[in-house]
Amino acid sequence: xxxxxxxxxxxxxxxxxxxxxxxxxxxxxxxxxxxxxxxxxxxxxxxxxxxxxxxxxxxxxxxxxxxxxxxxxxxxxxxxxxxxxxxxxxxxxxxxxxxxxxxxxxxxxxxxxxxxxxxxxxxxxxxxxxxxxxxxxxxxxxxxxxxxxxxxxxxxxxxxxxxxxxxxxxxxxxxxxxxxxxxxxxxxxxxxxxxxxxxxxxxxxxxxxxxxxxxxxxxxxxxxxxxxxxxxxxxxxxxxxxxxxxxxxxxxxxxxxxxxxxxxxxxxx
Amino acid sequence: xxxxxxxxxxxxxxxxxxxxxxxxxxxxxxxxxxxxxxxxxxxxxxxxxxxxxxxxxxxxxxxxxxxxxxxxxxxxxxxxxxxxxxxxxxxxxxxxxxxxxxxxxxxxxxxxxxxxxxxxxxxxxxxxxxxxxxxxxxxxxxxxxxxxxxxxxxxxxxxxxxxxxxxxxxxxxxxxxxxxxxxxxxxxxxxxxxxxxxxxxxxxxxxxxxxxxxxxxxxxxxxxxxxxxxxxxxxxxxxxxxxxxxxxxxxxxxxxxxxxxxxxxxxxxxxxxxxxxxxxxxxxxxxx
Numbered sequence: 001x002x003x004x005x006x007x008x009x010x011x012x013x014x015x016x017x018x019x020x021x022x023x024x025x026x027x028x029x030x031x032x033x034x035x036x037x038x039x040x041x042x043x044x045x046x047x048x049x050x051x052x053x054x055x056x057x058x059x060x061x062x063x064x065x066x067x068x069x070x071x072x073x074x075x076x077x078x079x080x081x082x083x084x085x086x087x088x089x090x091x092x093x094x095x096x097x098x099x100x101x102x103x104x105x106x107x108x109x110x111x112x113x114x115x116x117x118x119x120x121x122x123x124x125x126x127x128x129x130x131x132x133x134x135x136x137x138x139x140x141x142x143x144x145x146x147x148x149x150x151x152x153x154x155x156x157x158x159x160x161x162x163x164x165x166x167x168x169x170x171x172x173x174x175x176x177x178x179x180x181x182x183x184x185x186x187x188x189x190x191x192x193x194x195x196x197x198x199x200x201x202x203x204x205x206x207x208x209x210x211x212x213x214x215x216x217x218x219x220x221x222x223x224x225x226x227x228x229x230x231x232x233x234x235x236x237x238x239x240x241x242x243x244x245x246x247x248x249x250x251x252x253x254x255x256x257x258x259x260x261x262x263x264x265x266x267x268x269x
Numbered sequence: 270x271x272x273x274x275x276x277x278x279x280x281x282x283x284x285x286x287x288x289x290x291x292x293x294x295x296x297x298x299x300x301x302x303x304x305x306x307x308x309x310x311x312x313x314x315x316x317x318x319x320x321x322x323x324x325x326x327x328x329x330x331x332x333x334x335x336x337x338x339x340x341x342x343x344x345x346x347x348x349x350x351x352x353x354x355x356x357x358x359x360x361x362x363x364x365x366x367x368x369x370x371x372x373x374x375x376x377x378x379x380x381x382x383x384x385x386x387x388x389x390x391x392x393x394x395x396x397x398x399x400x401x402x403x404x405x406x407x408x409x410x411x412x413x414x415x416x417x418x419x420x421x422x423x424x425x426x427x428x429x430x431x432x433x434x435x436x437x438x439x440x441x442x443x444x445x446x447x448x449x450x451x452x453x454x455x456x457x458x459x460x461x462x463x464x465x466x467x468x469x470x471x472x473x474x475x476x477x478x479x480x481x482x483x484x485x486x487x488x489x490x491x492x493x494x495x496x497x498x499x500x501x502x503x504x505x506x507x508x509x510x511x512x513x514x515x516x517x518x519x520x521x522x523x524x525x526x527x528x529x530x531x532x533x534x535x536x537x538x539x540x541x542x543x544x545x546x547x548x549x550x551x552x553x554x555x556x557x
Contacts, residue, residue, distance in 0.1 A: 013420065038452075039424075039454070040422055040428075040450070040451065040452050041421075041424065044422075086423045087367065090369075140314060141319070141366045142366075163423075164423065164449075164450060167423075168446040170313050170314045170518075171519035171525075172314065173314060231452055231453070231454060232453070233453055236522060237481075237521075237522035237523045237526060237549055240549055241523070241553070244553055245553065245556055254526060258530040258533065259530070259533060261527075261556060262530040262533040262541070264540075264556065265534070265540035266538055268540060
């Protein structure tokens with residue numbers, strides 16, 4: 001059963017001349033990774049927010065983990081879906097990083113031992129242990145984004161909705177996010193991410209959905225969609241080089257392409 | 270040719286955010302940035318790029334708390350003194366990494382948002398009416414002029430926030446990850462605007478992790494590590510070697526791939542040793 005199903009979903013903002021998204025139909029299966037691509041203003045964030053019941057569609061149907069969201073609020077989905085905002089400041093409000101991460105599980109009524117365990121796991125996984133007792137707002141902006149992701153994952157969602165999860169991050173931060181998304185998918189979590197990051201798309205997601213003026217104009221293997229228009233990220237360098245140089249890498253991901261490149265360069269000395 | 274004017278001068282700048290901080294955010298930084306130059310601040314998280322911009326703008330430690338030692342001169346004024354701030358009003362274009370935090374909060378439309386600073390500087394209305402549409406158009410957001418800023422998408426908001434500085438034609442630009450929410454086309458368009466700004470004579474200082482795009486824009490790189498300038502040089506020279514890796518900053522995607530492949534082999538073959546190819550074309554040339 002898909003974790004997210006949207007059928008003919010149209011969203012209109014009050015006073016706006018055109019619909020923000022129109023007749024969107026898509027499904028996301030457990031363990032699947034979908035990149036939502038498109039130009040600024042194409043409707044990507046609107047689609048993501050609608051999936052989390054943060055916006056009510058004018059028409060159409062949204063189901064999350066089999067629940068029709070028409071009469072549900074985001075908190076009614078808190079046990080199955082997690083959402084990390086484009087602007088992390090929109091979701092951080094606790095006094096410490098530790099409390100921020102524990103917030104979701106606590107609201108869901110988890111046992112104290114389970115809360116403590118998931119919190120320390122998340123702090124460790126996202127290299128936040130040294131900052132555990134800091135106020136989130138005392139951290140640099142990029143690390144706040146990492147805290148927001150850790151807090152979102154702490155509730156163990158089955159559907160993970162991410163809005164620009166790598167924006168503004170440094171190399172180490174981007175790698176943390178890539179690994180976290182891949183690891184979540186490996187445990188069956190369905191991921192849908194709005195992104196302009198071609199690396200994240202290839203390393204940690206596999207299907208790309210292209211939005212143009214609020215409509216889905218393509219849904220295909222990410223490798224086919226990346227670089228196909230000016231509005232989507234270019235194909236990352238490793239995947240491009242694998243193609244152009246005929247390296248025959250086992251996958252377009254950077255580790256596999258590096259291995260194939262090493263083989264070629266070794267044979268040439 | 271005349272020597273270009275120094276637009277920004279930091280001398281012995283040390284910044285500590287809190288008395289308990291074991292390491293300062295900036296440690297004894299001295300550097301000059303010239304008018305017409307695009308300077309790229311590159312470094313891992315915590316290296317000091319954002320702090321350097323805040324200090325140059327006169328925003329840290331005034332708004333962040335902490336202590337500053339050393340001197341800062343921007344356009345011949347001290348942004349850390351009341352008189353200097355008055356002299357610099359409208360002449361420094363600071364763009365934060367969190368665009369939503371930069372909105373005035375009082376503008377009902379994008380047009381008013383971009384007019385906010387000029388109006389507060391007392392520009393005549395005719396000048397504002399001419400300048401606002403021009404700034405919006407240069408960033409490709411002219412069609413949004415009537416929109417409520419609160420309803421913009423992340424990328425639209427980022428462009429509007431930058432337009433609100435562009436309208437001032439500042440002498441010094443200080444930009445912190447200004448393209449983080451932009452699509453690829455928007456990113457290239459923004460960098461072209463910043464290039465034009467440098468040609469107009471502005472000093473452009475930009476902190477960014479986007480090595481692949483900045484490589485074509487910046488004239489000079491300050492590689493920061495632990496609050497100090499570790500290397501000061503041309504971006505190509507720095508990124509083609511190992512310096513940026515030794516300082517945890519990384520490099521372009523093709524250089525990163527070469528490093529990754531080199532780690533798999535001992536000894537490292539010549540094809541994977543520095544200077545690393547920095548873009549696709551040179552990588553194809555090297556590894557075909």
